[in-house]
Amino acid sequence: MLLLRVFSKPQKVSMYLRQIIFEIDSIGISSLPIIAIISVFMGGIIAIQSAHAIESPLVPLYAVGFTTRESIILEFSPTIVCLILAGKVGSNIASEIGAMRITEQIDALEIMGINSAGYLIFPKITAAVFIFPFLIALSMFLGIFGGYLMGVSSGACTSYQYIYGIQAFFEPGKLYYSFTKVIVFAFIITSVSAYFGYNTSGGALEVGKSSTSAVVYSSVLILLFSLILTYLFINR
Amino acid sequence: MIEVRNINKTFGDRQVVKNVSFTFEQGKTNLIIGESGSGKTTILKLMVGLHSLDSGDVIFDGQNFPKLNVKEKQEIRKKIGMLFQGGALFDSQTLEENIRFPLDMFTHLTKEEKNERVNFCLERVKLEGKNKLYPAELSGGMKKRAALARAIANNPGYLFCDEPNSGLDPKTSIIIDALIKDITEEFNITTIIITHDMNSVMEIGENIMFVYKGQNWWTGDKTKILNTDNKELFDFVFASEFMKTFFQKK
Numbered sequence: 001m002l003l004l005r006v007f008s009k010p011q012k013v014s015m016y017l018r019q020i021i022f023e024i025d026s027i028g029i030s031s032l033p034i035i036a037i038i039s040v041f042m043g044g045i046i047a048i049q050s051a052h053a054i055e056s057p058l059v060p061l062y063a064v065g066f067t068t069r070e071s072i073i074l075e076f077s078p079t080i081v082c083l084i085l086a087g088k089v090g091s092n093i094a095s096e097i098g099a100m101r102i103t104e105q106i107d108a109l110e111i112m113g114i115n116s117a118g119y120l121i122f123p124k125i126t127a128a129v130f131i132f133p134f135l136i137a138l139s140m141f142l143g144i145f146g147g148y149l150m151g152v153s154s155g156a157c158t159s160y161q162y163i164y165g166i167q168a169f170f171e172p173g174k175l176y177y178s179f180t181k182v183i184v185f186a187f188i189i190t191s192v193s194a195y196f197g198y199n200t201s202g203g204a205l206e207v208g209k210s211s212t213s214a215v216v217y218s219s220v221l222i223l224l225f226s227l228i229l230t231y232l233f234i235n236r
Numbered sequence: 237m238i239e240v241r242n243i244n245k246t247f248g249d250r251q252v253v254k255n256v257s258f259t260f261e262q263g264k265t266n267l268i269i270g271e272s273g274s275g276k277t278t279i280l281k282l283m284v285g286l287h288s289l290d291s292g293d294v295i296f297d298g299q300n301f302p303k304l305n306v307k308e309k310q311e312i313r314k315k316i317g318m319l320f321q322g323g324a325l326f327d328s329q330t331l332e333e334n335i336r337f338p339l340d341m342f343t344h345l346t347k348e349e350k351n352e353r354v355n356f357c358l359e360r361v362k363l364e365g366k367n368k369l370y371p372a373e374l375s376g377g378m379k380k381r382a383a384l385a386r387a388i389a390n391n392p393g394y395l396f397c398d399e400p401n402s403g404l405d406p407k408t409s410i411i412i413d414a415l416i417k418d419i420t421e422e423f424n425i426t427t428i429i430i431t432h433d434m435n436s437v438m439e440i441g442e443n444i445m446f447v448y449k450g451q452n453w454w455t456g457d458k459t460k461i462l463n464t465d466n467k468e469l470f471d472f473v474f475a476s477e478f479m480k481t482f483f484q485k486k
Contacts, residue, residue: 011341012340012341012342015340015341099327100326100327103322103324103327104320104321104322104324105324105325105326105327107286107320107324108318108320108324108326110285110286110313111284111286111313111316111318111396112313112314112316112337112338112341112342112390113309113310113311113312113313113314113316113342114310114341115310
């Protein structure tokens with residue numbers, strides 16, 4: 001029912017567009033620093049771990065680059081980064097909308113004759129579905145770059161070997177799989193968090209509970225859909 | 237004019253509004269008074285559709301609000317201005333943006349016309365020059381006045397005020413009351429105020445409904461309220477020692 005109201009015809013398109021731009025900044029741009037830091041470090045860690053695991057002289061050293069790329073593109077960036085975003089963005093959305101509910105700001109919108117669910121939630125979902133793929137693309141790039149920095153500087157492989165590794169056996173279809181997952185996760189994070197925020201009742205304690213529930217349910221659904229999409233991708 | 241006819245509301249097994257009927261007159265300050273928990277706010281929320289009615293009618297100038305479809309309800313709501321108990325200003329917006337919000341949403345005014353209207357509303361509630369402040373930077377009284385400015389921004393036909401004086405000192409309360417009364421008369425709107433502040437009742441009570449245990453227990457105006465022989469209303473009005481002593485002396 002809530003989603004029906006969210007996706008009903010916007011009352012004033014220009015106001016919705018303005019909100020979408022605001023949300024792109026609030027949800028997307030403000031998440032850049034945390035994504036950048038985590039991606040660079042995780043890329044570096046994956047490269048070191050891969051190099052450490054390769055003990056056999058039969059395994060070529062370019063496998064460090066190859067393993068880092070596969071780990072980052074297939075799981076780290078689309079799934080783990082989205083789990084992190086579920087914590088950051090999901091709790092933010094649930095607490096923002098929840099606080100609006102308990103301070104009667106949502107009632108004020110309704111009294112004005114505004115479809116509050118549409119005005120508050122639709123721009124968040126649209127903004128996330130639009131901006132998350134860019135954030136994840138950046139995360140992939142920075143993760144692979146982090147792997148390069150650590151792999152080369154630690155002497156695990158040479159620059160040439162790493163770059164060869166990240167180009168080896170590349171299947172573009174894997175990117176399609178990753179970005180499909182990201183779009184699904186963006187929808188899950190925003191819609192689930194908005195649902196918990198919108199249905200908050202009580203006081204500050206309940207806003208906190210809504211925020212926690214939003215993160216927990218989003219994370220579980222992300223893992224569940226990651227499993228389903230991976231299964232579908234492998235068996236297509 | 238708004239007419240409520242035999243409205244009822246039950247939450248769980250507790251009936252909080254029992255067969256309430258009343259006519260809220262245009263151009264007058266209509267007050268709903270009563271003890272805390274008597275059902276005043278529920279009646280107001282039923283009237284504007286924030287709660288659904290169990291039974292009864294709420295008629296806005298001939299249109300039975302609960303029977304309207306979503307679009308028709310939205311059209312009525314565009315004519316409603318509401319002053320919430322806590323102000324309900326949008327935290328992320330400045331005062332100016334808060335007041336301009338209904339204009340942006342529902343009008344095709346130019347930017348200059350909107351700015352003119354915003355400044356007029358701010359001036360009307362004596363907050364001129366505070367355009368760029370955020371709600372968090374305002375005092376309680378200023379928040380109420382700012383919320384009133386937003387409520388009147390789109391020239392409402394109906395103004396609902398939920399305890400406009402709660403948490404305010406007597407001097408600021410008088411200012412808010414006077415503002416609401418002036419605006420009601422100036423724009424000839426139907427104003428409904430929920431209060432349990434006797435000072436407000438005596439200042440602006442032109443058409444009063446006393447709610448007791450969810451029922452319309454007494455109706456009248458401020459001149460009749462002091463001479464009431466209704467026990468429950470008498471107990472409510474003269475609950476404070478000040479009122480007892482002051483009016484016994486008179």
